[in-house]
């Protein structure tokens with residue numbers, strides 16, 4: 001890091017994170033080996049919130065009814081700046097770190113193949129660094145740190161926003177790993193509605209008296225066929241995908257209950273809702289055809305993620321200040337072997353930070369950070385903790401996540417994030433500028449949460465899965481991470 005013109009508080013956070021690189025790496029690895037999927041991040045949330053509590057934050061756990069969610073607060077008064085990120089793994093994504101072929105720690109078990117374990121570690125390290133700098137340099141303001149469970153199901157943050165947790169926040173930041181070091185602005189990801197369609201009928205013996213049954217699985221199949229036909233007519237930018245969550249019990253009992261779970265996506269919140277409404281019509285048609293009753297459960301619904309230009313420019317300055325990690329020959333060797341194993345170009349790790357260009361095109365995935373980004377100006381930081389060319393939720397995206405590659409990228413990410421938080425605490429113009437440009441960016445669009453007022457989090461999600469796998473995963477848990485100093 002060049003020394004010229006660096007604020008003392010910026011130097012403090014950058015140094016603090018470098019000095020606590022082992023603690024950051026320890027958190028990263030602990031979360032990796034916990035490998036807890038959406039809504040089951042019990043140990044992960046306990047570790048992260050515990051570090052912040054020990055570090056002088058006041059912690060509120062279980063916010064918005066999410067047992068594995070939390071808000072940690074330090075300081076008081078304005079400005080109020082927030083960091084939020086996820087720490088969930090995904091089902092059937094178990095992968096041994098540092099191994100350049102598909103090799104599960106536990107066959108069929110959940111695991112981190114996207115990198116939310118590194119996200120959690122980066123959030124904690126930045127928060128601890130900024131809290132220390134606020135004290136040392138007498139910086140006024142409030143730092144709020146949000147643990148957001150179940151990102152893989154885009155669940156928590158719409159609830160947080162709906163319930164007022166971001167009402168007093170001035171600006172927010174969301175760190176997420178990537179294979180490059182960059183930030184961006186514009187509409188970056190898709191909106192999504194997640195809903196389960198449950199068909200209710202009546203059982204009968206499938207051979208003896210099928211005419212006495214009302215087949216709930218037929219309802220599911222016909223809904224699926226209806227939407228498969230409809231795919232031809234959706235607009236570019238829209239997509240939908242599903243799993244059958246209940247297909248009955250055994251072939252000779254016609255199922256009285258069957259269920260199918262859909263994600264409906266679009267570049268706009270309106271479009272995602274429109275697609276969902278069409279899905280409902282198709283489901284009603286399927287229920288009519290099969291003489292079954294339909295129940296629709298909205299699990300969550302999110303706005304597309306947007307990034308604010310003023311905050312992106314601030315992030316970019318700090319990304320360039322911090323620079324890329326110094327990769328060793330071993331890091332590059334591991335990256336290339338993972339790329340070879342995955343059958344993608346063996347380009348090795350990225351060596352240069354990515355410049356900030358104009359508004360980014362949106363990627364087809366969604367993230368529940370979206371709702372935060374329409375409520376307050378949000379900066380999105382992508383930090384370089386993975387291997388270029390690998391695809392998320394594939395074993396190859398899990399292999400580097402508890403190695404030096406993830407750790408070094410995490411240190412750089414935490415430094416750039418913390419330095420930008422310091423800018424927000426020390427430069428009133430930056431926050432004012434973020435707010436003005438944010439108003440222009442929204443161009444009159446009024447944000448309102450898409451989730452119904454009465455919705456509560458689906459607490460049983462992945463419960464059975466973890467009852468099966470947790471005992472098998474526990475022997476692999478890492479040693480507790482070193483403490484932040």
Ligand SMILES: [Zn+2]
Nearest residue numbers: 114116151176
């Ligand atoms: Zn993610």
